[in-house]
Amino acid sequence: MNLTQREHIATVVNALSASPSSMAVQHYDPQIRDSWRRCVELYGFEPGRMQQARILTARELNDHRQPLDEFRHIAQQGLAQLYQQIAPAGYMALLTDAHGVAIDYCGDQQAEIPLRRAGLFPGAQWSEASAGTCAVGTALATGKALTVHQTDHFDATHIPLTCSAVPLFDPTGPLLAIVDISALHSPQPKNNQHLALQIAQIAARQIENAWFSHRHRQDWILRLSEPDLCLAADSEFLLAFNDSGQLVGHNHRAQRMLETELGLSALALHSLSPLRGQRFAQIFQQSFEQLPVYPDRQASLDLLHSQRSLIISALVAPAPRRQQRQIVSSPLPAALTALDSGDAAFHRQLQRAAKLLNSSLSLVIHGETGSGKEIFAKAFHQASGRAAGPFIAINCAAIPATLIESELFGAMPGSFSGASSKPKRGLIQEANGGTLFLDEIGDMPLALQSRLLRVLAEREVLPVGASRPIPIDVRVISASHHPLQQRVDSGHFRADLYYRLNGARITLPPLRERSDLDALIDTLLAARYGISAAARHCLQQHHWPGNLRELRNVLDYACEMAEQGWIEPHDLPEELQVSATTAIFASPQPQCAEAEQLLQSLRAAQWNRAAVARQLGISRMTLYRRMQRLGIRSPLDSH
Numbered sequence: 001m002n003l004t005q006r007e008h009i010a011t012v013v014n015a016l017s018a019s020p021s022s023m024a025v026q027h028y029d030p031q032i033r034d035s036w037r038r039c040v041e042l043y044g045f046e047p048g049r050m051q052q053a054r055i056l057t058a059r060e061l062n063d064h065r066q067p068l069d070e071f072r073h074i075a076q077q078g079l080a081q082l083y084q085q086i087a088p089a090g091y092m093a094l095l096t097d098a099h100g101v102a103i104d105y106c107g108d109q110q111a112e113i114p115l116r117r118a119g120l121f122p123g124a125q126w127s128e129a130s131a132g133t134c135a136v137g138t139a140l141a142t143g144k145a146l147t148v149h150q151t152d153h154f155d156a157t158h159i160p161l162t163c164s165a166v167p168l169f170d171p172t173g174p175l176l177a178i179v180d181i182s183a184l185h186s187p188q189p190k191n192n193q194h195l196a197l198q199i200a201q202i203a204a205r206q207i208e209n210a211w212f213s214h215r216h217r218q219d220w221i222l223r224l225s226e227p228d229l230c231l232a233a234d235s236e237f238l239l240a241f242n243d244s245g246q247l248v249g250h251n252h253r254a255q256r257m258l259e260t261e262l263g264l265s266a267l268a269l270h271s272l273s274p275l276r277g278q279r280f281a282q283i284f285q286q287s288f289e290q291l292p293v294y295p296d297r298q299a300s301l302d303l304l305h306s307q308r309s310l311i312i313s314a315l316v317a318p319a320p321r322r323q324q325r326q327i328v329s330s331p332l333p334a335a336l337t338a339l340d341s342g343d344a345a346f347h348r349q350l351q352r353a354a355k356l357l358n359s360s361l362s363l364v365i366h367g368e369t370g371s372g373k374e375i376f377a378k379a380f381h382q383a384s385g386r387a388a389g390p391f392i393a394i395n396c397a398a399i400p401a402t403l404i405e406s407e408l409f410g411a412m413p414g415s416f417s418g419a420s421s422k423p424k425r426g427l428i429q430e431a432n433g434g435t436l437f438l439d440e441i442g443d444m445p446l447a448l449q450s451r452l453l454r455v456l457a458e459r460e461v462l463p464v465g466a467s468r469p470i471p472i473d474v475r476v477i478s479a480s481h482h483p484l485q486q487r488v489d490s491g492h493f494r495a496d497l498y499y500r501l502n503g504a505r506i507t508l509p510p511l512r513e514r515s516d517l518d519a520l521i522d523t524l525l526a527a528r529y530g531i532s533a534a535a536r537h538c539l540q541q542h543h544w545p546g547n548l549r550e551l552r553n554v555l556d557y558a559c560e561m562a563e564q565g566w567i568e569p570h571d572l573p574e575e576l577q578v579s580a581t582t583a584i585f586a587s588p589q590p591q592c593a594e595a596e597q598l599l600q601s602l603r604a605a606q607w608n609r610a611a612v613a614r615q616l617g618i619s620r621m622t623l624y625r626r627m628q629r630l631g632i633r634s635p636l637d638s639h
């Protein structure tokens with residue numbers, strides 16, 4: 001035990017033995033002091049206790065992971081994105097279940113040993129009852145986000161750590177998981193961690209909202225906000241209703257608001273919500289049928305009991321039913337999972353890549369332009385044991401022929417006309433210890449191909465003008481959008497280099513052949529914008545020659561055009577609108593006759609939807625859904 005640990009134990013003893021009103025006690029954060037007290041009084045810990053976090057066995061960990069497999073699939077994408085933001089500052093990200101067991105993690109693989117020793121690793125048990133005061137455990141005990149910084153920890157073993165944890169709640173009510181970001185080293189004052197806590201809170205809300213949208217993709221999702229807080233995403237109330245207007249899910253904020261509204265006492269953090277099953281009309285003054293499907297700027301809802309008004313920020317219609325994706329029982333590493341949105345062919349490539357992560361084989365990625373080859377290579381690097389090393393991407397077609405040699409291999413001072421007076425490190429050397437991504441490798445000049453071959457064969461690089469080679473350790477991933485074999489056959493590419501590069505081949509499907517377009521749209525819109533069934537239909541009809549790059553550009557454009565956070569066909573670029581109209585009205589689809597009939601009824605009733613719903617013997621909500629599915633929009637709704 002070192003001096004700092006001894007001092008810490010003395011501080012805990014003093015804080016717990018002083019009278020609650022004494023100045024010494026008031027000096028401590030009440031959340032931390034209460035937790036220290038629980039450690040002694042509830043869990044029976046000695047203040048001098050020093051125990052490393054317990055790590056569960058693989059089988060025990062599996063028992064904690066399995067019930068959350070579907071949630072983990074969503075959360076891993078958020079965790080990987082969070083990690084990208086915080087890794088440069090030396091943090092790692094953990095996801096724990098509601099028992100405080102770390103079920104997933106993104107961290108620096110080079111620091112695996114110290115992270116594992118500190119318990120920042122899958123299988124570590126971070127409940128208060130197991131580890132004493134700690135961010136995960138105390139967030140679980142209180143249901144509140146907090147930072148537990150260095151000597152805030154009860155157990156002196158953990159005092160080097162700084163950890164910020166945020167609870168996530170299931171739409172059925174109970175606390176579901178914790179997002180935690182931690183660092184092994186940090187500056188002393190706790191207020192340095194304020195930003196870390198905020199970043200963890202944003203990530204946790206995004207994961208919670210993505211899980212909410214996923215769980216309720218077949219329901220009506222109503223997003224409400226306080227009139228003066230419309231812009232604060234974290235201030236939103238999320239409610240999900242089934243087709244008959246019964247509440248089937250809510251976020252935690254909405255639960256707290258409705259408990260107050262309906263005079264219910266707040267329930268324990270782990271209980272199922274008693275609010276589920278409440279009818280729309282028991283909560284709001286309007287009826288479910290009167291909900292405007294395309295909310296305009298003024299649309300609001302009045303709460304039944306308090307008459308308080310809330311703004312409708314969006315009403316998202318149920319997604320058209322599509323084949324449910326199979327959740328894979330052995331999840332991929334988080335960085336690869338982040339790319340997986342349910343297409344079977346793409347998923348097979350991810351699984352294949354996962355098996356190659358730590359082999360020394362070179363990889364070639366084939367795929368049309370914009371199909372995500374570089375993003376795939378980057379994710380592969382992040383999931384591999386080289387993640388802490390550099391990822392260097394080179395577009396072999398974009399570097400001028402005169403510079404490519406020195407750019408790639410480096411150059412000694414004055415080795416060619418125009419060379420600088422200092423030695424220049426080449427990009428291959430920059431990638432040492434990491435991954436070198438050679439894009440458009442098929443366009444590399446033949447002379448350079450021989451030199452690259454030497455790098456790969458000898459694992460050393462010879463800068464231009466140098467007499468001694470430099471040893472190099474790189475994983476090479478190359479990409480090409482024309483089949484490399486054809487370049488070999490036509491004499492443009494060296495066969496021996498081809499065989500060296502082509503240790504394993506990954507083929508990315510073009511977007512038009514992927515079955516996960518809907519999921520990709522949802523991911524790219526990140527729950528910030530809703531999209532009508534008609535606009536989705538337009539996107540589904542498009543051929544996507546520019547693949548994911550084109551999809552991203554189209555959605556960025558549509559978000560700029562959209563009003564009220566809602567994307568309609570007229571918000572899409574014109575060429576996509578045309579293809580949808582042609583698809584609906586020129587092809588002999590069964591939908592076409594149905595759309596035509598419904599249009600006639602609506603026009604005959606001068607777009608009085610209540611009358612048409614009565615006439616067809618269906619509810620107004622069902623009529624709205626049908627109109628959305630068929631891409632029919634009332635002219636009375638246009639802005």
Ligand SMILES: Nc1ncnc2c1ncn2[C@@H]1O[C@H](COP(=O)(O)OP(=O)(O)OP(=O)(O)O)[C@@H](O)[C@H]1O
Nearest residue numbers: 339368369370371372373374375376481548549552
């Ligand atoms: N999984 C994904 N999710 C969301 N967007 C993606 C994804 N993959 C790629 N994109 C988008 O597509 C763009 C192009 O991706 P990337 O550069 O990896 O494609 P590429 O196949 O290497 O293209 P090129 O052949 O033109 O070099 C990215 O900038 C990104 O915006």
